[in-house]
Amino acid sequence: MRLRSVALDDAYGLARIHAGGFDHPWSESEMAEVLMQPGMFGLAVEGDGPAGFVLCRAMAGEAEVLTLAVDPAARRSGIGLALMTAAVEGARALGAESLFLEVAVDNAAAIALYQGLGFSRAGVRRGYYRRRASGAVDALVMRLSLNS
Numbered sequence: 750m751r752l753r754s755v756a757l758d759d760a761y762g763l764a765r766i767h768a769g770g771f772d773h774p775w776s777e778s779e780m781a782e783v784l785m786q787p788g789m790f791g792l793a794v795e796g797d798g799p800a801g802f803v804l805c806r807a808m809a810g811e812a813e814v815l816t817l818a819v820d821p822a823a824r825r826s827g828i829g830l831a832l833m834t835a836a837v838e839g840a841r842a843l844g845a846e847s848l849f850l851e852v853a854v855d856n857a858a859a860i861a862l863y864q865g866l867g868f869s870r871a872g873v874r875r876g877y878y879r880r881r882a883s884g885a886v887d888a889l890v891m892r893l894s895l896n897s
């Protein structure tokens with residue numbers, strides 16, 4: 750598995766993977782805007798092009814995961830875990846004391862991944878996600894302390 754940093758010219762490839770993971774995917778130009786945000790860092794795993802990626806932002810001692818997605822054909826082979834492990838290391842290296850993320854309460858796969866890495870529940874955002882089929886869904890806010 751080859752992990753690398755993402756760059757602005759990945760916007761198309763990352764948007765394609767994002768579209769396979771979310772009901773409201775980011776377009777190539779929205780992805781490019783995210784990639785240009787201050788404090789942004791991201792990692793991708795390569796197959797024939799990116800097979801998965803994570804984008805994070807670190808600022809003022811805190812970091813957050815903005816998005817994480819793995820190509821459906823490449824799931825359950827450890828890519829999500831490798832990306833999140835690298836995101837944790839990256840946030841720590843940038844001086845963050847905590848890494849936060851939001852995850853839909855019904856996203857059992859992602860919640861299991863995050864709990865396995867030591868993230869714990871920090872709060873709930875009511876109706877945070879809009880689903881095409883089921884309407885609004887709450888988000889769990891999860892946090893990992895990076896101090897230890």
Ligand SMILES: CC(C)(COP(=O)(O)OP(=O)(O)OC[C@H]1O[C@@H](n2cnc3c(N)ncnc32)[C@H](O)[C@@H]1OP(=O)(O)O)[C@@H](O)C(=O)NCCC(=O)NCCS
Pocket residue numbers: 769770771801817818819820823824825826827828829830831851852853856857858859861862863865
């Ligand atoms: C969540 C996601 C990134 C996981 O990626 P992945 O590469 O398949 O995950 P991994 O193979 O590294 O799995 C790591 C752990 O996550 C959990 N997990 C992953 N997929 C799972 C599933 N379908 N059901 C239950 N647990 C799952 C397991 O704990 C797994 O460990 P194990 O294999 O030892 O059981 C992927 O399913 C995805 O892209 N989903 C759509 C987008 C998304 O939900 N992103 C997160 C938004 S917050």
